[in-house]
Amino acid sequence: SQTIHQWPATLVQPVGSPLSLECTVEGTSNPNLYWYRQAAGRGLQLLFYSVGIGQISSEVPQNLSASRPQDRQFILSSKKLLLSDSGFYLCAWRPGRITEAFFGQGTRLTVV
Amino acid sequence: AQKITQTQPGMFVQEKEAVTLDCTYDTSDQSYGLFWYKQPSSGEMIFLIYQGSYDEQNATEGRYSLNFQKARKSANLVISASQLGDSAMYFCAIISGYALNFGKGTSLLVTP
Numbered sequence: 001s002q003t004i005h006q007w008p009a010t011l012v013q014p015v016g017s018p019l020s021l022e023c024t025v026e027g028t029s030n031p032n033l034y035w036y037r038q039a040a041g042r043g044l045q046l047l048f049y050s051v052g053i054g055q056i057s058s059e060v061p062q063n064l065s066a067s068r069p070q071d072r073q074f075i076l077s078s079k080k081l082l083l084s085d086s087g088f089y090l091c092a093w094r095p096g097r098i099t100e101a102f103f104g105q106g107t108r109l110t111v112v
Numbered sequence: 113a114q115k116i117t118q119t120q121p122g123m124f125v126q127e128k129e130a131v132t133l134d135c136t137y138d139t140s141d142q143s144y145g146l147f148w149y150k151q152p153s154s155g156e157m158i159f160l161i162y163q164g165s166y167d168e169q170n171a172t173e174g175r176y177s178l179n180f181q182k183a184r185k186s187a188n189l190v191i192s193a194s195q196l197g198d199s200a201m202y203f204c205a206i207i208s209g210y211a212l213n214f215g216k217g218t219s220l221l222v223t224p
Contacts, residue, residue: 032210043118043216044203051210059211088155094212100147101205101212103157 002027006091006104013111019064019078021107023091026072031093033074034101035066038088050074086111114139114208116215123220125194132179133189133218135204141165144208146187148178151201151217160202163187194222 006023013019025031032051036044046059048066056066063082067075074091088108092101115138125131137146148160163171163178171178179188191198199222205214 034212036214044205044214046211046213049210049212057211090157092157092212094207099145100159100162101157102159106155108155 002093002095002102004091004093004102004104006107008107009105010108011110013081013109015083015111016080019076019081019085019109021076021089021091021109023074023076023104024072025093028093028095029071031072031095033068034092034094035074035076036090036092038090038106040087044090047076081111083111085109114141114144114206114211114213116204116206116213118204118215118218120218121216123218125191125220125222127196127222127224128193130190130192131194131220133191133202133204133220135187135189135215137185137187137204137206139185139206139208141208144206146178146180147205147207147212148176148187148189149203149205149214150198151203153200157203161189191220196222196224198222 003026034049035047038044049057050068064078090106091104094101117136144165146163150158161173161176161178163180175192177190201217203214203217
């Protein structure tokens, strides 16, 4: 069966520090991968998605970047965190174009 | 680009009653899919129901049904016989191409 792993669950980082959040999917190949951010009490904002290795689509210009170095690995990064980067980050995967997305448990990031 | 609008920030319903959560969408694509997800306070995203743009019948999954009105571009979620455990955030989402976009969500509170 397929599973998605996202870590860490919580993270407290100082302003100006780098960020690396990792997401991996097991039990499938060539998944569509997604990164979302959710501010407190708000909706999910699509940040990046990828349909293949090395391919990244950016939805919102910001202080973040994404990479897909392997088929089932999706990484969200920042060189210097801002206070406004705080939020709940969710990774998701989909096996095909018109199918539901399966989400990781999320990372709660607090930038201080 | 596709867009989802959820106009109800918060809703109340009494236990055992039915409730309708509104969702309208905007897309120029002919082929698309609509989803509803539930997010309890734990933060996990739980898939509830899916409706394809070419599906002629409204989708149903247990106590959940999707009232799909294609001409009006609406995809409302109906929860029948509400339970206390239904209290959560509910998100409508649209997939067209590869981007999966969510609305801002509706907070549902089920009261005894």
